[in-house]
Amino acid sequence: MSSSLPPSTETPAAAPAPGPAFSPLYQQIKGLILQSLEAGEWRPGELIPSEMELAARFRVSQGTVRKAIDELAAENLVMRRQGKGTFVATHSAQQVQYRFLKLHPDTGDVQEEGRAQRRIIDCKRVRAPAEIARLLSLRSGDAVMQVRRVLAFVGTPTILEDIWLPGQAFKGLTAEQISAYQGPTYAMFEVEYGVRMVRAEEKIRAVLPDAEQAELLQVSTSTPLLSVERVAYTYNDVPMELRRGLYLTDTHHYRNALN
Amino acid sequence: MSSSLPPSTETPAAAPAPGPAFSPLYQQIKGLILQSLEAGEWRPGELIPSEMELAARFRVSQGTVRKAIDELAAENLVMRRQGKGTFVATHSAQQVQYRFLKLHPDTGDVQEEGRAQRRIIDCKRVRAPAEIARLLSLRSGDAVMQVRRVLAFVGTPTILEDIWLPGQAFKGLTAEQISAYQGPTYAMFEVEYGVRMVRAEEKIRAVLPDAEQAELLQVSTSTPLLSVERVAYTYNDVPMELRRGLYLTDTHHYRNALN
DNA sequence: TAGTGGTCTAGACCACATA
DNA sequence: ATGTGGTCTAGACCACTAC
Numbered sequence A, B: 001m002s003s004s005l006p007p008s009t010e011t012p013a014a015a016p017a018p019g020p021a022f023s024p025l026y027q028q029i030k031g032l033i034l035q036s037l038e039a040g041e042w043r044p045g046e047l048i049p050s051e052m053e054l055a056a057r058f059r060v061s062q063g064t065v066r067k068a069i070d071e072l073a074a075e076n077l078v079m080r081r082q083g084k085g086t087f088v089a090t091h092s093a094q095q096v097q098y099r100f101l102k103l104h105p106d107t108g109d110v111q112e113e114g115r116a117q118r119r120i121i122d123c124k125r126v127r128a129p130a131e132i133a134r135l136l137s138l139r140s141g142d143a144v145m146q147v148r149r150v151l152a153f154v155g156t157p158t159i160l161e162d163i164w165l166p167g168q169a170f171k172g173l174t175a176e177q178i179s180a181y182q183g184p185t186y187a188m189f190e191v192e193y194g195v196r197m198v199r200a201e202e203k204i205r206a207v208l209p210d211a212e213q214a215e216l217l218q219v220s221t222s223t224p225l226l227s228v229e230r231v232a233y234t235y236n237d238v239p240m241e242l243r244r245g246l247y248l249t250d251t252h253h254y255r256n257a258l259n
Numbered sequence C: 001t002a003g004t005g006g007t008c009t010a011g012a013c014c015a016c017a018t019a
Numbered sequence D: 001a002t003g004t005g006g007t008c009t010a011g012a013c014c015a016c017t018a019c
Helices: A025-039 A051-058 A062-074 A130-135 A175-180 A185-193 A211-217 B025-039 B051-058 B062-074 B130-135 B175-180 B185-193 B211-217
Strands: A078-081 A085-088 A103-105 A117-127 A143-153 A156-166 A199-207 A225-234 A238-247 A252-258 B078-081 B085-088 B103-105 B117-127 B143-153 B156-166 B199-207 B225-234 B238-247 B252-258
Touching: A025 A051, A025 A062, A051 A062, A062 A078, A117 A175, A130 A238, A143 A175, A156 A211, A175 A185, A199 B199, A199 B225, A225 B199, B025 B051, B025 B062, B051 B062, B062 B078, B117 B175, B130 B238, B143 B175, B156 B211, B175 B185
Parallel strands: none
Antiparallel strands: A078 A085, A103 A252, A117 A143, A143 A156, A156 A238, A199 A225, A199 B252, A225 A238, A252 B199, B078 B085, B103 B252, B117 B143, B143 B156, B156 B238, B199 B225, B225 B238
């Protein structure tokens, strides 16, 4: 940030050196708000200060704060509600529950989705294999929590998931904790571990299950399945979860909107 | 639109009756610009009038036009370029070529993507079966153009596509025309048929190919493939293309960003 | 009634592109 | 030098929410 805040008499660093080093005022404000979100000054679901208050705090006009918040809202980091204020986004919010779940029933049926029946197969602390570590930006052998579970819709096993979480941040995670929690797992991560996932990337393939996977999903080893590898990130593009899912797509499909 | 343009003294309709019937001024302006885009007043790739000109035309402030254009830009309907102006988006633009193609090589290799070798298997005019007609909002038996082709990357057949297009809008489409055209097929649709696809929806499954499909992709019938059904829409949510693809995902994957 | 975000305007200056 | 979009400000009014 080289441009200074308005009433300040601060001088921009003499030689802006190599990088871009410039950014519009509203981007700088956005960065500051982001820092507060990251630091937990306002927690998921909480009201953040009004635009006027933030404008006063940062010594800029309301319009500048507004543009910063506009971008944060576009990235789903905060949620605006007219007449009430701006809230820190949360995976607990009804409107955005299961944001990252793109598997939908073929029948446009009502959200059976939240009603998934979960069966935890396994939940243990292990040393991260090289590939898992790489995807989570950890070192090989670092501790990670590993969870395996099956999600069933209307009694039919449909998703087999393996989840890896950094051991440090998710110390103490148990199968009981996961099964006990109602609602999205990502909401539990916010409440129990203070970790908020803000975006994710998925790589999708078609595969055949091995014998163990097939048995857990109660299908044959010649049933084609969707393989979905997801890396979920918290603030600052820090990866905090690796999830490998196998989706049965005979009664469901992965839905994607292209814009 | 019930709210009036500024200099007018018009009163909002007394009883707002049933519907919403209201929309902010900038939304109305957005709608007017959209109409011009739709009507072809400015064609894909062309410069649209400056914000000041549009403000004068519609008798609103530049800021209001700006907000309208902001939304159009966010929806990829126009593209802003500082210092130059605002352009009608086009699938020909280098930056957004193959926007709708989410299949990427596993090696983060340079865009081999455009370099796909295309082989047209078939291109004919047929009567739409019920399901195809439904997805294209046509009547069963209406004429549609049907294209089948194989895309190969570095010599390896990877995508088998069946494409259906409304016969009326795409009258005269030939295999030669498709193979002759360099660049995205969607760019050709703009140039040759004046049809611009603005968004699309995909449903993805894992499937096994039938004998014919397997042969065209040079794989066995037990090779799991990604089935991607895409409906592409032009302005006003009018469906203009149905595309069913089978993707070989041993060296490629479907990449998706979740926000 | 008071406070919030949402809309609209107007004017100033900046950064970029082109001639 | 000119014109474009990009940023920033300031002030006014509207619509929604809560008390």
